[in-house]
Amino acid sequence: MTVLCSIHDLEDSTSKGFASHVGPVFAVKYDGQIFVYKNECPHLGVNLEFQPDEFLDSEGQLIQCSTHGALFNIEDGHCLSGPCQGDYLTPVEHVIEDDQIVIPK
Numbered sequence: 001m002t003v004l005c006s007i008h009d010l011e012d013s014t015s016k017g018f019a020s021h022v023g024p025v026f027a028v029k030y031d032g033q034i035f036v037y038k039n040e041c042p043h044l045g046v047n048l049e050f051q052p053d054e055f056l057d058s059e060g061q062l063i064q065c066s067t068h069g070a071l072f073n074i075e076d077g078h079c080l081s082g083p084c085q086g087d088y089l090t091p092v093e094h095v096i097e098d099d100q101i102v103i104p105k
């Protein structure tokens, strides 16, 4: 099990990266909901972020890969444009316990 952070540590339309027992992951808060994905671009398998905790495009509306610019829906990880168009980010099972985002074992 890995505790990522409190849901209150994430502002809306922001993201944070974490090490976890299932490998590197990141969490996004969007429209008050939390989404967690593996930090792995479906194109080349590399980490996605531009800078630590920067996984989103400049408007905070889509997840963007820093390597070749692929854009992904925050809600389902679907790649909308870029070299892996049509592929998906890998969602990470998680629960919210006492306002903490937790990846169970």
Ligand code: FES
Pocket (backbone or CB within 6 Å): 041, 042, 043, 044, 045, 046, 065, 066, 067, 068, 069, 070, 082, 083, 084
């Ligand atoms: S590695 Fe992410 S778009 Fe190419």
